[in-house]
Amino acid sequence: MQSRRSAGVDTIVAIATPPGRGGIGIVRLSGPNASAIAAVAGGLERLLPRRAQFRVFRDADGSVIDEGLMLHFPGPGSFTGEDVVELQAHGSPVLLEALVERCVKAGARRARPGEFSERAFLNKRLDLAQAEAVADLIAAGSRQAARAALRSMHGHFSNLVHAAVEALTLLRVYVEAAIDFPDEDIDLLSGPAIQAHLDKARSRLGVAENAAKQGALLSRGMHVVIAGRPNAGKSTLLNQLAGHDAAIVSPVAGTTRDLLRERIHLDGLPLHLVDTAGLHDATGDDIEREGMRRARAEMARADRVLFVIDTATDPHGDSLVAESASLPEGVPVTRVFNKCDLAGHPVGVGSDDDSLWISASTGAGLELLRAHLKTVMGFEGDTETTVSARARHVEALARARESFEAAGQMLKLRHGELVAEELRIAQDALGEITGAVTPDDLLGKIFGSFCIGK
Ligand SMILES: Nc1nc2c(ncn2[C@@H]2O[C@H](COP(=O)(O)OP(=O)(O)O)[C@@H](O)[C@H]2O)c(=O)[nH]1
Numbered sequence: 001m002q003s004r005r006s007a008g009v010d011t012i013v014a015i016a017t018p019p020g021r022g023g024i025g026i027v028r029l030s031g032p033n034a035s036a037i038a039a040v041a042g043g044l045e046r047l048l049p050r051r052a053q054f055r056v057f058r059d060a061d062g063s064v065i066d067e068g069l070m071l072h073f074p075g076p077g078s079f080t081g082e083d084v085v086e087l088q089a090h091g092s093p094v095l096l097e098a099l100v101e102r103c104v105k106a107g108a109r110r111a112r113p114g115e116f117s118e119r120a121f122l123n124k125r126l127d128l129a130q131a132e133a134v135a136d137l138i139a140a141g142s143r144q145a146a147r148a149a150l151r152s153m154h155g156h157f158s159n160l161v162h163a164a165v166e167a168l169t170l171l172r173v174y175v176e177a178a179i180d181f182p183d184e185d186i187d188l189l190s191g192p193a194i195q196a197h198l199d200k201a202r203s204r205l206g207v208a209e210n211a212a213k214q215g216a217l218l219s220r221g222m223h224v225v226i227a228g229r230p231n232a233g234k235s236t237l238l239n240q241l242a243g244h245d246a247a248i249v250s251p252v253a254g255t256t257r258d259l260l261r262e263r264i265h266l267d268g269l270p271l272h273l274v275d276t277a278g279l280h281d282a283t284g285d286d287i288e289r290e291g292m293r294r295a296r297a298e299m300a301r302a303d304r305v306l307f308v309i310d311t312a313t314d315p316h317g318d319s320l321v322a323e324s325a326s327l328p329e330g331v332p333v334t335r336v337f338n339k340c341d342l343a344g345h346p347v348g349v350g351s352d353d354d355s356l357w358i359s360a361s362t363g364a365g366l367e368l369l370r371a372h373l374k375t376v377m378g379f380e381g382d383t384e385t386t387v388s389a390r391a392r393h394v395e396a397l398a399r400a401r402e403s404f405e406a407a408g409q410m411l412k413l414r415h416g417e418l419v420a421e422e423l424r425i426a427q428d429a430l431g432e433i434t435g436a437v438t439p440d441d442l443l444g445k446i447f448g449s450f451c452i453g454k
Pocket residue numbers: 228229230231232233234235236237248249250251252253254255256278338339340341342358359360361362
């Protein structure tokens with residue numbers, strides 16, 4: 001396959017630092033003419049590789065734009081795989097824009113969003129999942145998420161996908177050989193050899209899928225809505241979890257009327273918490289009714305509803321029973337029996353695992369609640385192997401698994417061709433994750449590992 005690297009490609013330019021003012025701002029060039037264009041802007045004949053060179057940047061008419069450093073990263077060892085130059089100037093949007101304009105006049109083109117990473121991918125410096133991990137790293141909201149994104153950027157997640165692809169490929173090679181030699185005495189589509197291939201592929205798919213789910217969870221987080229009767233202690237619970245007084249707490253019923261959002265982290269798991277207006281028979285005014293409508297709408301989008309119950313006045317959770325008909329269908333609910341200090345009830349977890357006894361105002365039982373939230377989301381916490389991933393990856397892996405299981409069914413029916421077809425679909429789904437698998441790769445593997453002429 002012909003490489004798309006550099007040949008015939010234009011040179012792109014963009015401001016690499018975030019918009020706004022800062023001590024330093026960086027303009028980045030990538031492409032075959034990057035160093036020539038930068039040299040013109042910096043009044044140099046030639047840039048030295050990997051050396052910081054202090055220069056005055058000038059416009060085409062010789063007027064000074066700014067002064068700063070130039071750094072040249074020659075391809076193919078650069079981020080994009082092309083010649084890359086960074087112009088480090090003062091972090092003024094006006095100056096940086098003037099520098100970009102200068103580079104455009106000297107022959108560069110303004111880069112499209114993500115075009116540097118796209119070139120890194122096209123030049124095989126990064127695969128698709130790694131390129132996405134760069135974006136996840138920049139967007140990381142916690143140290144845990146950043147660490148996970150770094151691992152994915154270094155290829156840890158891609159390697160899990162590759163391992164699954166490899167196992168599927170070996171299985172396909174085996175199945176296709178069995179199809180090609182139907183006259184063999186032994187049935188190649190049953191027995192321990194193919195079973196070993198199947199087991200290996202299934203376990204590797206499982207490992208990759210779990211890693212993707214954890215990674216996607218780490219970036220997407222969990223949407224938790226706190227609901228319940230007025231005065232049950234919803235706002236107190238929100239404040240406890242948030243660690244500060246975000247919501248007004250008062251013994252006056254109907255204090256919270258709007259939705260109140262807080263974003264916190266549980267061991268790196270982003271928790272999007274929403275406090276809502278108390279639910280009750282709609283006898284109140286329009287504002288209250290609108291508050292309740294919003295509360296119910298928010299619950300419909302929740303990963304989990306924490307239904308807060310005042311244990312002192314409602315020890316059996318009748319308020320939830322009364323409300324259950326008006327709760328959005330299918331949304332998972334945890335019964336949070338609050339005010340245990342008042343009710344004289346010990347804190348703890350119920351036998352159904354979906355009931356908790358806590359005291360929001362004293363904080364007793366809050367650890368149980370945090371652990372409960374992680375458990376119900378299947379969050380394993382940040383480990384040495386946690387990687388970043390996206391819903392796209394989870395979805396592709398689920399498709400791969402479905403096709404893999406379908407292949408297993410076809411195998412039972414001795415449908416060699418259909419087995420091979422399902423395995424191909426599974427492998428293509430994985431290939432979408434890394435952007436790597438092409439039919440040529442597969443053909444090469446088949447011919448390379450089998451002695452067809454035998
Ligand atoms: N004793 C006790 N009082 C609580 C507890 N949680 C909340 N409260 C009190 O109950 C009242 C209503 O609390 P608030 O959080 O505003 O309830 P909301 O209407 O559900 O948001 C306030 O006076 C709180 O101080 C608790 O765990 N124990």
